[in-house]
Amino acid sequence: MLLQPSKKALVPFVSVENMMHLVHHVGIETMLAELTDAIEDDFRRWESFDKTPRVASHSPEGVIELMPTSDHETYGFKYVNGHPKNMSQGLQTVTAFGLLAEVSTGYPVLLSEMTLLTALRTAATSAMAARHLAPKNSRVMAMIGSGAQSEFQALAMKVVVGIEEVRFYDIDFRATEKAVRNLADSGLRVVACRSAEEAIEGAQIVTTCTADKQFATILTDNMIGRGIHINAIGGDCPGKTELHRDILLRSDTFVEYPPQTRIEGEIQQMDPDYPVTELWRVITGLSEGRRDTNQITLFDSVGFAIEDFSALRYVRNRLKGTDLFLELDLLADPDDPRDLFGMLLRAKG
Amino acid sequence: MLLQPSKKALVPFVSVENMMHLVHHVGIETMLAELTDAIEDDFRRWESFDKTPRVASHSPEGVIELMPTSDHETYGFKYVNGHPKNMSQGLQTVTAFGLLAEVSTGYPVLLSEMTLLTALRTAATSAMAARHLAPKNSRVMAMIGSGAQSEFQALAMKVVVGIEEVRFYDIDFRATEKAVRNLADSGLRVVACRSAEEAIEGAQIVTTCTADKQFATILTDNMIGRGIHINAIGGDCPGKTELHRDILLRSDTFVEYPPQTRIEGEIQQMDPDYPVTELWRVITGLSEGRRDTNQITLFDSVGFAIEDFSALRYVRNRLKGTDLFLELDLLADPDDPRDLFGMLLRAKG
Numbered sequence: 001m002l003l004q005p006s007k008k009a010l011v012p013f014v015s016v017e018n019m020m021h022l023v024h025h026v027g028i029e030t031m032l033a034e035l036t037d038a039i040e041d042d043f044r045r046w047e048s049f050d051k052t053p054r055v056a057s058h059s060p061e062g063v064i065e066l067m068p069t070s071d072h073e074t075y076g077f078k079y080v081n082g083h084p085k086n087m088s089q090g091l092q093t094v095t096a097f098g099l100l101a102e103v104s105t106g107y108p109v110l111l112s113e114m115t116l117l118t119a120l121r122t123a124a125t126s127a128m129a130a131r132h133l134a135p136k137n138s139r140v141m142a143m144i145g146s147g148a149q150s151e152f153q154a155l156a157m158k159v160v161v162g163i164e165e166v167r168f169y170d171i172d173f174r175a176t177e178k179a180v181r182n183l184a185d186s187g188l189r190v191v192a193c194r195s196a197e198e199a200i201e202g203a204q205i206v207t208t209c210t211a212d213k214q215f216a217t218i219l220t221d222n223m224i225g226r227g228i229h230i231n232a233i234g235g236d237c238p239g240k241t242e243l244h245r246d247i248l249l250r251s252d253t254f255v256e257y258p259p260q261t262r263i264e265g266e267i268q269q270m271d272p273d274y275p276v277t278e279l280w281r282v283i284t285g286l287s288e289g290r291r292d293t294n295q296i297t298l299f300d301s302v303g304f305a306i307e308d309f310s311a312l313r314y315v316r317n318r319l320k321g322t323d324l325f326l327e328l329d330l331l332a333d334p335d336d337p338r339d340l341f342g343m344l345l346r347a348k349g
Numbered sequence: 350m351l352l353q354p355s356k357k358a359l360v361p362f363v364s365v366e367n368m369m370h371l372v373h374h375v376g377i378e379t380m381l382a383e384l385t386d387a388i389e390d391d392f393r394r395w396e397s398f399d400k401t402p403r404v405a406s407h408s409p410e411g412v413i414e415l416m417p418t419s420d421h422e423t424y425g426f427k428y429v430n431g432h433p434k435n436m437s438q439g440l441q442t443v444t445a446f447g448l449l450a451e452v453s454t455g456y457p458v459l460l461s462e463m464t465l466l467t468a469l470r471t472a473a474t475s476a477m478a479a480r481h482l483a484p485k486n487s488r489v490m491a492m493i494g495s496g497a498q499s500e501f502q503a504l505a506m507k508v509v510v511g512i513e514e515v516r517f518y519d520i521d522f523r524a525t526e527k528a529v530r531n532l533a534d535s536g537l538r539v540v541a542c543r544s545a546e547e548a549i550e551g552a553q554i555v556t557t558c559t560a561d562k563q564f565a566t567i568l569t570d571n572m573i574g575r576g577i578h579i580n581a582i583g584g585d586c587p588g589k590t591e592l593h594r595d596i597l598l599r600s601d602t603f604v605e606y607p608p609q610t611r612i613e614g615e616i617q618q619m620d621p622d623y624p625v626t627e628l629w630r631v632i633t634g635l636s637e638g639r640r641d642t643n644q645i646t647l648f649d650s651v652g653f654a655i656e657d658f659s660a661l662r663y664v665r666n667r668l669k670g671t672d673l674f675l676e677l678d679l680l681a682d683p684d685d686p687r688d689l690f691g692m693l694l695r696a697k698g
Contacts, residue, residue, distance in 0.1 A: 015678035020696035081455020095680045106430020115681035151690035329364035331444045332464035341500035347369035
């Protein structure tokens with residue numbers, strides 16, 4: 001007996017393969033630019049979202065997190081892990097998937113891979129912050145850490161901010177070679193550097209994105225001159241930071257959602273009253289961003305649920321008119337909603 | 350270009366259709382009995398789990414919840430909604446899906462529908478509680494509310510507790526007729542009742558499972574005689590209860606996880622120090638369950654993450670050797686884990 005679930009019971013699912021096809025269908029650079037705008041649109045209406053720090057399950061090997069949010073019309077959450085040792089087993093440090101649902105019925109309306117989408121939205125969020133905080137006419141970025149996120153960062157900064165040169169450094173030079181190879185046709189000048197010091201030469205933007213789960217010092221105070229914008233991505237869970245605290249004492253620090261960043265970000269090193277500015281307030285004009293050319297601005301980025309929500313909504317819209325999804329029979333939906341048992345009985349066929 | 354994701358990137362997915370096939374493959378009654386034992390096994394090792402109240406997103410129409418837990422080897426969570434008005438649109442009040450992941454890598458290992466599985470595990474949990482709390486030789490159950498959960502309850506109580514007669518009542522008599530029809534071949538004596546009073550005549554167990562989101566009084570104090578076991582399922586979110594508080598004053602109340610039940614259960618009506626016993630303590634012998642034949646026992650059930658975890662692990666084990674799942678390309682998994690961008694580039698083909 002063929003069982004035909006009703007339309008409402010079928011949830012569009014975007015696999016990794018289809019996400020890659022969607023990216024190429026739209027164009028990587030176009031998608032990064034559009035994602036940046038989609039996230040910025042949602043940051044502009046920041047106050048209309050339900051916000052909560054993510055729900056983290058920590059273990060010695062890493063962390064598994066659920067990141068929910070809602071704008072009262074659509075609900076979204078992401079499942080994401082962070083396991084620094086995965087790489088040595090040939091696995092991703094970060095994998096993710098996400099879901100959107102209708103608030104009015106609770107029915108899911110999209111399930112999507114988010115390993116790729118997280119890389120894209122993280123780069124888009126960095127670019128959005130840099131658009132508001134980096135020095136005008138920034139042309140050179142240092143990229144400290146040449147891992148899975150690095151090329152996305154480089155490309156988003158090119159498209160959104162106008163970066164022309166990206167200087168890569170990684171403790172593993174092969175990772176840098178990989179990034180240089182991958183960006184050969186990107187239109188960026190890509191420079192492989194042998195030290196972090198070499199990488200930051202002439203850079204207006206310094207992005208840090210390394211994966212070790214520890215208090216590390218990727219950047220020391222003497223490395224950071226006046227006027228720099230620091231885009232700090234890797235310090236994103238308790239016990240994991242990348243910057244020396246002296247840098248934070250000289251910087252004006254911008255964050256996504258303070259209750260989460262104070263636990264997870266670079267500022268976990270600082271006192272609870274260390275001053276921060278919420279990025280959405282800069283974007284909406286409620287707070288000042290960069291004031292002058294000498295100021296060091298720091299975007300202490302840990303990733304927030306609203307960015308995933310924006311990315312999933314963007315994907316949902318972009319899927320329209322394509323066949324880049326499967327329909328999953330995820331929800332039981334008997335003709336009479338009270339007759340779940342009858343549906344089960346009849347399936348015996 | 351055909352993209353072949355690696356084995357680790359493929360996540361077994363159990364659709365609604367495959368879950369129904371799995372239930373019939375195992376047998377509904379066998380599955381309810383085995384689920385009861387699987388949940389009881391995990392209640393016996395209650396202290397080894399990470400526990401947290403579920404993360405709820407409330408709206409005027411209902412609630413969307415994430416329910417995570419972990420035993421430090423396996424992580425699990427369930428997405429579940431509760432929307433009482435859905436039924437009037439032909440939708441399920443409760444739909445759900447769930448996931449298991451490896452704690453050591455954060456990689457998902459099972460994605461499953463859980464609308465059906467939640468109905469099964471809720472019935473199994475009720476039966477487990479009744480096995481420890483209901484009067485010896487209970488043979489008659491009153492089932493107040495003949496909705497989607499009711500037949501599962503009846504069957505689990507038959508298999509696990511030895512119930513022979515179930516007396517159904519619902520404000521909508523058609524729901525009761527549906528339940529009676531569905532259980533015609535179940536081996537139970539099934540009685541359609543016109544009032545709650547009629548339903549509880551001669552019953553040793555009274556199960557309440559109604560869906561209105563309000564403070565309701567399905568059972569009043571004078572309806573509950575000595576020695577009864579009440580299995581209260583429907584009071585499971587803030588603002589939603591089924592029992593008059595006078596009943597609670599006469600009952601010994603057993604709960605899953607007090608921090609959650611005090612917010613969501615029948616005991617939200619009571620003072621914060623209203624005494625409750627955790628069910629796992631009864632099961633492990635640390636606390637007393639039913640003391641005597643006059644005692645009213647109340648299982649104030651709201652559903653807890655560990656029950657879903659047990660059910661998902663049970664399904665994962667039961668899937669072995671079957672083809673009742675699809676493999677979803679949910680996780681991006683490039684050959685070199687740092688080369689996510691390269692994987693994306695190569696997909697352009």
